[in-house]
Amino acid sequence: MVDFVWNVRSPLQQAVMPGRAGAIVPFAGVKLAEIRDFDLVQIFARRGQREATAKAVKKHYGVDAPAPRQAVSAKGATLIWSGPDQLMALSARKPGTFRPVDALRESFEGIASLSDQSDGRCLIRMSGLQARAMLAKLTSVDLHDSVFPVGTAATTSIDHTAVNLWRSENSEDGSPVFNVLVFSSFADSIWHTIVDAAAEYGIEIETRSAASV
Template identity: 55%
Template structure:
């Protein structure tokens, strides 16, 4: 999160460190080894695998422009796809997920079934199916997960392990 009056400096530091401009609107930006997810004005999440961007590693690059907070164990990432994914998500959220309203790279800080989440649309899978990601506080993840399973039950559900997702991020 940018420190007061340091939004432009944060953007400059993000560009220098990640090689891409940080998201300044509800979008997701893909860097070579991290995903930057807009989470509010002048703030974003850094999602990476293998501890490449720990708070300690980022601190020198952002010491003057941002306040950092490690969220590694505070949130759970749920990745969803399928031919009925929009219909299932529509049961839980008021966001318009039509491809013209919520294209690849769109993000939203919203709620699903009364639970605060960060939702974004990932790149379509190789089979053409849309892919969505939900970042939710760990304490609410199990409840939301079961609600999602209930909402998707009529369409069928297949669950993959997180290691498979980590290889794609």
């Protein structure tokens, strides 16, 4: 009998090549990182249960549910608005955890539907002094500080592909940090599109665990 071992592999396993890419410049203008080992659960309030779901979010995570076009940091998770009456909870994957919805089931029983999206999405983080200029080539969202400050989220598209985009706290050098969640089946295409858009600025590429961000 053949033994089978279930090893989760990123759809970007072959595409992401850590190191420098693009233009040869002293300092990379764009830093790209694929974030791995995360859990992602979509929380969708059932009909008439919007307020109850918001209260459950507050009780479970200790912060208010994100308002439209908002991402908020909670203890051990980031909560991202993803549409009317719905949000996504992003957290570092805990060793031995195979069903992240189990940890939320009691809190949202009867008021919200839970869907594990962990292996159905890829998470790409973009930062650096030219990250905003690079993204301006790919999305129609206005990313200026006055319009898209830290904590802002959008459901938009890159290269005609639906993505969730939000802005995290600035990096240590003061440059903006943007995050993109994309369906795994489109991840390879989106990754190469981003790399092509960033090439002129010089790129630094890495992979990171969600536990380190």
